[in-house]
Amino acid sequence: MASVVEETTCMKLIVPVLNRFDLLQRMIESIDVKATVYVINNSGEIQDGFFMRNPLVKVHWLDMPSNLGVASSWNLGIKMLPFESCWFITSADTWFQPGALEMLQTAKNDAITLAESFPHYQTFAVGEKVVEQIGLFDEALHPIYFEDNDYERRVTNAGLRVDRLPLALGHDNSSTIKSDNKFADRNNVTFADNKNYYDHKQADARFDEGRWSLLRRRQNSWD
Numbered sequence: 001m002a003s004v005v006e007e008t009t010c011m012k013l014i015v016p017v018l019n020r021f022d023l024l025q026r027m028i029e030s031i032d033v034k035a036t037v038y039v040i041n042n043s044g045e046i047q048d049g050f051f052m053r054n055p056l057v058k059v060h061w062l063d064m065p066s067n068l069g070v071a072s073s074w075n076l077g078i079k080m081l082p083f084e085s086c087w088f089i090t091s092a093d094t095w096f097q098p099g100a101l102e103m104l105q106t107a108k109n110d111a112i113t114l115a116e117s118f119p120h121y122q123t124f125a126v127g128e129k130v131v132e133q134i135g136l137f138d139e140a141l142h143p144i145y146f147e148d149n150d151y152e153r154r155v156t157n158a159g160l161r162v163d164r165l166p167l168a169l170g171h172d173n174s175s176t177i178k179s180d181n182k183f184a185d186r187n188n189v190t191f192a193d194n195k196n197y198y199d200h201k202q203a204d205a206r207f208d209e210g211r212w213s214l215l216r217r218r219q220n221s222w223d
Contacts, residue, residue, distance in 0.1 A: 010034035010058075011105060012084065014077030017092040018042045018067060018176050018183075018222075029054050030095040033102055036060065038077055042067040044223065066223050069143030072212065075136040078126065085109040087131075090123040093175040097168030104167060111161035112152065115169060121148040122171045134158050138201075138210030142220045145191050146198040150210075157207045183222055190220040 011033050017024050017040070028037055029052075036058045041047055046063045068076065078087050086107050100123070107113035107125035114120040134154045141147040155162055177183050193216075201210070 010036055011088060011101060012081060013037045014040070014074065014081075014087060014089045015092050016040045016042055016068070016070060016073035016077075020093060020175050020179055021047065023172060023175055024092040025052070027090065027092055027095050028052055028057055028059070030097075031057050031101060032096065032098055033105070035101070038062065038080070040064060040068065040073045040076060042069075042073065067143055067221075069139070069141075069217075070145075071137035071139045071141050071147040074147075075139065078131060078136060085128050086113075087126045088123075089121075089126070091121075091171065093172040094122045095170045096123075097170070100168045103165055106165070108161065108163065111163045112155050113163040113165060114152075116164040116166045117169070119171065119173060120164070123167060123169055130155060130160055133160065134207070135209035139212040140197060140210045140216050141194050142212075142217055143190065143222050144187070144194075146194045150198055150201065153202070154207045154209075186222045190222070193220055 013031075013035055015024065015027070015037060024039065031037070031054055034056050038060045039062065041061060041063045044064065044066050047061065052059050074089055077089060081087060086109055088104060088107075104113065104123065104125060107127065109127035110129040111127050112130055113125040113127075115122050115124065134151075137147045138150050141150060152162060177187050197216075
């Protein structure tokens with residue numbers, strides 16, 4: 001894996017991945033700034049021989065024994081880089097047009113900064129002041145969907161900024177689900193369950209971080 005970049009002078013990108021490692025490679029090869037990419041591999045398998053051909057990029061690869069899910073992966077990325085003023089997070093099935101990451105690095109530490117185009121959380125930034133005030137993403141929303149809606153709702157309720165940038169991005173929407181019938185079948189169940197949890201949280205006027213739940217982790221498993 002490429003390792004020519006000094007971590008103290010480069011962008012740090014957090015990226016969870018479950019499958020379609022070809023799209024992850026495409027994303028990394030589209031990076032046009034010095035960057036360290038922290039890959040959170042949720043496939044449950046050790047990935048050998050994954051070759052990076054971008055000399056601007058260094059990769060830290062974390063093989064998880066099971067699927068953490070989106071919220072837990074984003075939170076892990078934030079926790080393992082505790083001294084950042086902003087955390088930059090991207091989807092593995094995104095790719096960057098020239099200048100997109102340079103623009104993203106203008107994100108402020110008192111805001112969440114989203115892509116102007118849908119899906120808004122395909123590539124985004126979370127400022128340290130946001131995490132200090134409202135905490136992390138709600139890990140009860142496992143493994144995917146509504147963790148972003150919940151966080152944005154909490155940010156807005158706290159009177160913090162939601163900025164949107166016209167980032168030049170490409171994105172294969174829902175590539176993980178579309179590429180595996182098992183995931184698509186499970187998503188039909190877990191999407192509805194997460195929506196129910198999120199709707200109840202709204203109805204109860206809850207703006208808390210929530211918490212990881214063993215019951216929800218097991219019943220919503222895609223493993």
